[in-house]
Amino acid sequence: MDYKYVITSSPHIRSNDSIRKVMFSVLLALMPATIMGCVFFGFRALIIVLLSVGSAIGAEYLFNLIMGREQTVNDLSACVTGLLIALSVPSTIPIWMPIIGSFFAIIVVKQLFGGLGNNFLNPALAARVFLAMAWPKEMTVWVKPFSEEGISLFGNVDISQIASTVTPLTSMQSLNYTFTNFNDLLWGNIGGCIGETSTVLLLIGGAYLLIRKVISWEIPVTFIGALAILSYIFPTSGTPVTYMLAQVLSGGLIISAFFMATDYSTTPVTRLGKFIFGLGCGVITFLMRKYSAYPEGVTYAILFMNLLTVVLDYRTRPRRFGKGGVFYGKRENTGK
């Protein structure tokens, strides 16, 4: 018999999952919030989304080309990063800014550390911090939804010309904040970044990811739960319930808890590790929102917990099968 057969190690069947499918699910889950963001913040928001995604893909393509690596654009991970950057910037920023953010995220944060899976910080969040530090003024100009008049597409935004507003989180830092419109908070008819305001649609996307088992429940639940419980116990203004609801429903919490803090590369792989990770994110977010100069602490909380990922994995290794408790690597005595 001359015919040659393929020899491989078992198993001979594989799940039909792939990185591309995972990333596509994330993109799909982000779509409702993206569309809503474009409705709220207008044409300019759409342009920012497209530029951000496009430049993220471009950055990945160029980097692979220059370094002579295999093209990884097809796995859609650059699209996810680009979209997340667009969703976490205000719609008023100069349109060249998300491009810089995308290049920073893809090249500096992701590819320089070895590409997908090897980065230790969430690229989208790191880029957001980079932009916020480099251009703090532009990154904190918020407008109310449906108020894009007076904002030119090109050139800088003249803050004095537009109906700028404050985010609920900023106003909550002052003691006289009164919680008024619950519906607006829920649907996102408030000032904020392009994709972070419409809580309901983000929750729909998050639920989709949970059902498809793309993400597990630990991080979002403990993240939001920890923040909710802490703000219920220690409210700054208003009644505990309204303060808690305002804390949970505003700012970048929901998008971060479901889409940023669940990024595979930068979060623990064990269930217990994920649990602690989410808990840590919630606590740090609460502390930063309450005690720091920043109204929003989600970004820094996640980035800080990202750094603890390897330690969390190491300390929460599953109990060895056949051994009680965590096993710390003594040599096994196999003699009878």
Next chain:
Amino acid sequence: MALTFRGGIFPPANKKLTKDRPIEHIGDPPYVVLPMLQHIGVACEPVVKCGDKVLVGQVVGDSEEYMSVPIHTPVSGTVIEVGPKWHPNGNKVMSVVIENDFKDETVSERFKAEVSKMEPDDIIDFARKCGLVGMGGQGYPTHAKIRSAIERKVDTLIINGAECEPIIAADERAMIEYPKFIVGGIRMLMKALGLKTAYVGIEKDKSNAISTMSIIAEPYGIKVIPLHTKYPQGAERQLVFAVTHREIKPGEQAVDAGCVVFNVDTAASLYRAVSTGLPLLRRVITVSGDCVKSSRNALVPIGTPMQFVIESVGGLISQPQKVILGGPMMGTAQHTLEAPVIKQCSGLLALSKNYTSGDLHGNCIRCGRCVDGCPAHLLPVYINIFFRQDRYDDLKKYNVTDCIECGSCSFVCPSKIPLVQILRMAKFRIKDNEYEEEMEYGL
């Protein structure tokens, strides 16, 4: 609430094609190849020469060693070759090739055994004489397993009818079609071990098998335990845990935890040997895959070349890219169809190109699916990294030697990283490393 274990995966079962196919005899092959190694332990020596006439059931290979069982011929005819031939494990192994004369003459003296009069020692001797090995895939000599179970005073006898491998349905059909043989075998094993009860673990999607076995087995104190349908439910450690909630310690065997596990087909073969007086000559295998004309469950003489098995169930519809002896999760890929079906293989699959893709793998994205799926509580994510960096101490610290090579991690990996292969290589490396250390320091 069906019993189960932590971890595990849910591969598509794909048993529709095979589970309703009755077991059928296939014709005897024109020649059989009988490798001298069809069990774990010491290989047999051929006891026949070229040109010898042999009868059905005659011993063609035997060994003085304890961890070994004799090998019998399932056909009568002439020995035409004694020499190294392809074995399903991919190597050439000393084998006896017998040309079939189709006279089907049986040895004159059959085994005479009466179940009621058999003492435990008789059953052990009988199991060895019949050439019985664990037919679930491991191939552990049955007599040695019973002996060690008696010596270790096990208190639980578990019969493995889980059959968690996708596509394969040989055990399921056996449980539906000849439950009496299985129960007879279980009762012999119970007698040998001095136990009053036994447990038959069956995955709950095999409802026919569960109901049939329950009716036959329950009067004898044998309990049928429905198990959660999950891979690898039939792996020894996972099965013992699901049934008894005992965890076998790392590096130990089931008998150390007071349990002993036999496959349903092993039990059936034991009883069949008693009732027919003939040794283990045939076994049930599932022939399937997307390249065979029709999927079958076939009773195949041991030693039948795979080429003949495939031809006799209707042949191929397209050229397979991959041929697997065993199940799709743990079976061995074959490079030639000349190799024979041996005692411990339960399936023969001819798979097309669709099953060979995915060998190019991407970066690990740390999704953690391998961690959730690992029934041995390992972190394949990190073992992958440590292996590539030659960090042996870390590999040991992360208990890579506990890996049962079930393939769950490779199955679920979205990047198609061959994780189980990496874990297997890591185990080998650790062994090599320890050996070198011993040589160097005389430990």
